[in-house]
Amino acid sequence: MSEEQKTVKAIDGPTRLEYRYSPGRASTRFLRGMEQKKILGQKCVGCGRVYVPPRGACARCGLPTEEEVEVQDTGTIVTFTIVRVPSQNIEIELPYCAASILLDGADIPFTALLRDVPVETVRLGMRVQGVWKPDAELGPSFDNIDHFTALDEPDVPFEKFQEHL
Amino acid sequence: MSEPQPLSAGHVLEYTYKRSVGPVLGRFFTSLRDGKIEGVKTRAGRVLVPPMEHDPETGEATSDDWVEVGPGGTVTTWAWVAEPRDQHPLDRPFAFALVRLDGADTAMLHAVDAGSESAMRTGMRVRARFADAPTGGIKDLACFTPEDAE
């Protein structure tokens, strides 16, 4: 009998909780928009910043973002990282680029997958566009934009997006 | 803005913790696996079951003095669970109870497999039933059963 079997040193304590999560008003409107290939941001009633995806509040002002604004599926890379190490639950071929993208008309960037672009060529200010899933696969999900890919447009100078990092 | 139908989605939160138990509970669980219930004495001589590293009354470390308790004990309070939840220790109606094992000065929480609520009463005698396939943990004590039913 090994020492391990002789003395109990640890116990397994699995925990499982089930939820029915509801995302709230702003996220629901956003996800319903995504279903129709529309990207719906929300504008702060105080400072005018446009949040995409919206969460219902302007984190700077603590005010509701009540005005709905449709933004484009084109945008600019404001920062990025190249992933070269595998991780659990991610099945994307390595290396890949996770980019922080500021959509045209939005003030807050979000992170998305960049594909069909050699990772060595990715740079700040690069113009990109969302690639949507086939219409038959659309649902109330942010995943409707499968990934982003490069646009054949001139880069945006840093000064133009430095306020939105 | 008009109000869309609220969305909702299922969400499961699962953790697979492995917890180190330390020397005191380690000894308790080891004994339990071997079909024996042990308590530890405080410096003042009170027998704690389940054992603790510290005396809950004084905060002092408990002694190295261990005593075997039970397997019989007395129910000090109980609650009848007519509809067990999935994670409950028994899948049929049972009682959660505080049981003061013979030789112990504190009560431990566990399940009593009594068959029906009418078989339960405060002060009743119960006896530990050990798990058929122990794994090293509190569930190696499967439950308590009424003594007079045996």
Next chain:
Amino acid sequence: MRDVAIVSYAQTPYVASETKRNEVEMLMPVLSEAVDKSGIPRREIGFTCSGSTDYLAGQSFSFVAAVDAIGAWPPICESHVEMDGAWAFYEAWIKIQCGEADSALVFSFGRASMGDLPSVLTLQLDPYVLQPLHPDAISLAALQARALLDAGLGSEREWAEVAARCRRDAKDNPDALVKGDVDVEALLAEPNVVSPLREHTLPPVTDGAAAMVIAAGDVARKVCEKPVWVRGLDHRVDPHSPGLRDLTLAPSAKLAGEKAGAASKPLDLAELHTPFAPQEGILRRALALGDDVRINPSGGPLAANPMMVAGLARLGEAARQLWTGKGERALAHATQGPCLQQNLVCILEVA
């Protein structure tokens, strides 16, 4: 000691299931109302403290997301407790006592309806000898209720009368969830959920949020017509394992009440955080509350029990009673943990 007073309070109407708004959306109107009513400009509030638990939404660090509702820019002095908002109130009071702030915003929130609350609450238990057996919150409260019956310190009729009184009083509270006139005999005819507890002795699963502004003496007097002064505040804790305690008693509540000075002058009312009806008797005895003290005029937790909010709501509801002239001296109580393990007592006075 610095004088500290509650200068404003706001809460959501309490609902069984908030499916339309997320936590931030639920909080924003409540925070705005509390800040606006306080008369202190938002940017001048010296400290912000919240109380909540991430397990209610099943999202780690959801309390950080809630900060979006405050508008924390430029960066503010902020803290959080994984406790009922009453303990956030305690931290804010300490912060003011230490002279590090002259005013504070306290808030808490919870949408317990998204998960299975009795199971969520088992995660607060010892993970070695209790949690594996999954003694849910209702079963633990039932152990305590049985102990009361056995000791002759309570009866099913007494608990039904408590529930009926709470629902009747809740008719005057627009924010309460369970309210109305009910027949005690009808309540006693309900089947047991976990014997000896019937449905009416249990708290309703409730979603909601609350916010409060407190301020030190001079600030409070300047901005508020009728500050509700904190004359005593203390919290104490009993051993965790229910097998180590006499469940018919709440020694920590008794001690907290004594330290807070509950008995130094007569009380007009007490808002007690009693999620389960049998616990009212335990607290009445521990806090030496006579029959002349009105218990839970708001309806109490049996009328609305927003998890992580209900304790802060006891402070807020007591203040609302004093603001509306229903008394001059009140006791507010909050609890955490199984079977009234941890207890906070606050003595509030106008004048």
